[in-house]
Amino acid sequence: MELTENNIKSLLAKLPLLKTEIQKVIVGQEHILDELLVAFFAGGHCLLEGVPGLAKTLLVKTMSQALQLSFRRIQFTPDLMPTDIIGTEILEEDHATGKRFFKFNKGPLFANIVLADEINRTPPKTQSALLEAMQEFEVTYGGQTYPLDRPFFILATQNPIEQAGTYPLPEAQLDRFLLLIRIGYPTAQEEFEVLNRTTGTRKVELNAVISAEEITQAQALVRQVSISEDLVRYVSLIIRATRPDTTDLAYVKEWVRWGAGPRAGQALILTAKACALLKGRYAVLMEDIHAMATPVLRHRVLMNFKAEAEGITADKATAELIKLVERPKGI
Template sequence: MEISESNVRMLIGKLSLLKKEIQKVIVGQDVVIEEMLIALMAGGHCLLEGVPGLAKTLMVRTMSQALDLSFRRIQFTPDLMPTDILGTEILEEDHVTGKRFFKFNKGPIFANIILADEINRTPPKTQSALLEAMQEFEVTYGGQTYPLDKPFFILATQNPIEQAGTYPLPEAQLDRFLLYVKIGYPSAAEEIAVLSSTTGKKKNKVEAVIGSEDIIQLQSLVRDVSISDDMVAYVSELIRATRPDTTAYAYVKEWVRWGAGPRAGQALILTAKARALFNGRYAVIPEDIHTMAYPVLRHRILMNFKAEAEQVSADRVTEELIKVVVKPQWK
């Protein structure tokens, strides 16, 4: 589907409006908001991690209010079952014929935006109920496959795994998230603004500024953003350098248990394209790749015990690799 230049500019303008609507309620966290929007534009899902009280849930709910899309919130708890997410079959009776039949009642997963709140407070069995929906954009139950409405976007929040009552997400589940975004504490000025704005009577109203058709067009536009062959080769080299068995860097062999797979490269290119479009550009530049490498790789590089003992994070590995992996002559 061809989109005119004027429509492209209009869609990019709506992205700016969307960010402004979210900022009516959320103070600071500009990078986090941008990464959430990039994940939406790239057609992927986003995992937000931070300690309780950093407005993770409020951020997602505010974003959903600014989007003219259906929204459902699923509170993950230790006793949550897969059917509480996907839905279940119930026995009904045809009042005319008297025959009984099973009818599938759709669960909360059947919405455009899903807030999977505190996803790591439920066991892996229930967490894995999201796998097919996240990858295939459909749900299979009782031998029948039910497509999900598009756009389909899961925003999951989790508390740091060191906290009590949490279950680490399996690597296969983590890999389904396009981006892993960490939320930190606000600055002193931002915290004062938060305290002032949330303890009075005035409440800012968030308006829906963009709809499903616009988002689908944006997701299509992202794939049209230009990236040079040299940059694609650089992304491949960066991803391969994270793997202990193929890397040329001693510290990767020393700290990393498992490196990133090809899906990481796909995610990095797509999010770099989305970031370029978000900033009004139609071609990827090195800054796009370097900026998005951190949220793309931090959940796809599995650190070993030595790294954990020395408090070496996946972000540290990414930072070092960006410094040393040979870059092409950017054109």
């Protein structure tokens, strides 16, 4: 359906309601929620990193309820097989004719929102089962291609402190995630509110405020948000400045082992557009690019051994880059 001006206004009015609805259940973590919604409306996937007990599962489940979308959770374990995610063929019999045939039984990947819990606890063979789904929005089994439900959003989690028995995600797979979002402990007031809300009999009724069709329309609308050529050039300068072999910045040459690829620039522009739209704007501003630079680059810029020894992280390197990269004239 083609969006009219009235439809666009109605759609944009629902976006703040979505956040309000989710916050009926989720206490605090406002910037986490903002980044999740940005990734979702930009049409990408998220990797969420945080210690256990910080409501990662509850957050994505609540989000799916407010979005009126199907939700499936996959617990990744060392013995998980690709077919446990994608699905498998089962032998069935037609009772009328007595003939037997194979039928594809869809796995939990066939949902609108999929939580891949502790993705780094399963071997690379199983991790790679997600790659085609994340990039192509389809899966192939037995030579047959099956399209996934749209909208389609994978939120994978990993525990940053418990590394025994884990299989770190390879860089190529990390790059498929639009954002890497780090979730920290709540503030004292937020923790008090969590304890107060969750240890009694209080129940919260969530209302679905936006349909699957409207979500698809919003994702299409994100790409129509305007961005000036000067800002596109600025994004290109930031991405190219992360590469030690091509940059002129001594800071990067000293601390960075490997820089970000072109997909990082695409991610930064798309998320900046989604950020602008969620704030009710139809054009990207510099503040949108700065807001999304860290979650876009933190898993795409690899620090060298010297940086790790000195405690210089990709987040610190990104903050420094924003200071050092010269802005094109006109912005």
